[in-house]
Amino acid sequence: MIALVVDDSRSMRRIVGGILRRNGFEVLEAGDGQQALDVLDARLAAGGEVPDLATVDWNMPVMDGLSFVVATRKRRELRPMALMMVTSESEQSQVVRALAAGAHEYLFKPFAEEALVAKLQLLGLAEAPTPAGAW
Amino acid sequence: MSGASTAAAPDVSVEALVGVMADLWASVDPDPEQAVRPEAAGLPRGTGPVVRGSVEISGDWNGDVVVALDEQAARRWARAMLALDEADGVSDTDVEDVVAEMANVLGGAVKACCSAGGRLGLPVVAVDGRWDGGSAGADGAAEVATGLAWPDGGDGLFAVAVVSR
Numbered sequence: 001m002i003a004l005v006v007d008d009s010r011s012m013r014r015i016v017g018g019i020l021r022r023n024g025f026e027v028l029e030a031g032d033g034q035q036a037l038d039v040l041d042a043r044l045a046a047g048g049e050v051p052d053l054a055t056v057d058w059n060m061p062v063m064d065g066l067s068f069v070v071a072t073r074k075r076r077e078l079r080p081m082a083l084m085m086v087t088s089e090s091e092q093s094q095v096v097r098a099l100a101a102g103a104h105e106y107l108f109k110p111f112a113e114e115a116l117v118a119k120l121q122l123l124g125l126a127e128a129p130t131p132a133g134a135w
Numbered sequence: 136m137s138g139a140s141t142a143a144a145p146d147v148s149v150e151a152l153v154g155v156m157a158d159l160w161a162s163v164d165p166d167p168e169q170a171v172r173p174e175a176a177g178l179p180r181g182t183g184p185v186v187r188g189s190v191e192i193s194g195d196w197n198g199d200v201v202v203a204l205d206e207q208a209a210r211r212w213a214r215a216m217l218a219l220d221e222a223d224g225v226s227d228t229d230v231e232d233v234v235a236e237m238a239n240v241l242g243g244a245v246k247a248c249c250s251a252g253g254r255l256g257l258p259v260v261a262v263d264g265r266w267d268g269g270s271a272g273a274d275g276a277a278e279v280a281t282g283l284a285w286p287d288g289g290d291g292l293f294a295v296a297v298v299s300r
Binding site: 008009010011012014015018059060061087088089090091093108109110111112113 | 155158159161162163213216217218229232233235236239240241242243244246247252255256257
């Protein structure tokens with residue numbers, strides 16, 4: 001599986017990327033929404049597959065995360081990519097805006113690794129834990 | 136720059152600010168078994184230059200959320216958030232990146248406490264900033280401010296503040 005981590009913070013790209021790698025992802029990175037679109041365009045032009053997942057910060061220079069979500073939802077070839085907002089914007093109204101724009105999941109910063117993995121499971125991108133007592 | 140506030144300051148407590156910083160630390164702590172988390176401490180006095188990160192909230196309430204750390208504390212955060220070994224150098228760029236993210240995360244939490252929401256700006260970091268007690272050197276009044284420290288000690292100034300305009 002392939003994930004694109006979009007965040008202007010290098011430290012946050014490291015944290016999110018590290019969790020994704022531990023869960024079997026190859027990780028691509030971009031520092032803002034426009035860079036992320038450029039990464040996707042270059043990948044598609046080279047015949048590569050669309051990533052399975054993009055994690056997207058909200059507040060970034062050049063192109064913010066919400067604009068990136070809107071831009072990708074308008075492009076048919078990018079629609080298979082799951083979009084997860086990973087942001088410090090934690091008001092309910094912002095969550096609604098992001099989901100209405102086309103994001104599939106929403107995770108507040110700061111977060112524990114287990115919380116991100118749980119979101120991956122909801123998206124079908126990580127194995128759900130085996131119920132206690134199951135064989 | 137935004138105008139004067141027309142709404143009350145965000146309803147945020149010292150405990151909430153400390154909790155956000157502790158949760159951020161817990162998410163990157165290289166040794167979670169130790170569960171060493173920063174805790175509330177006395178408000179530090181201004182000393183030497185600090186790394187000062189701030190993020191603006193604009194809307195019905197206008198103000199800044201500020202995080203200030205001396206070099207030792209800033210480098211501790213940078214090592215943790217960038218997973219740097221003791222042998223690795225920590226550059227000013229590393230410190231700026233990490234302190235900017237600290238301000239961003241803290242700002243998001245404070246904005247969520249604003250009654251009418253608002254807009255969160257992009258973080259700004261000054262590596263030669265000043266900590267001036269509760270006002271954090273800004274042109275405004277601190278609504279809430281606290282120092283923080285790790286229980287294992289050894290670190291210097293580390294403080295956060297919410298400042299009205």
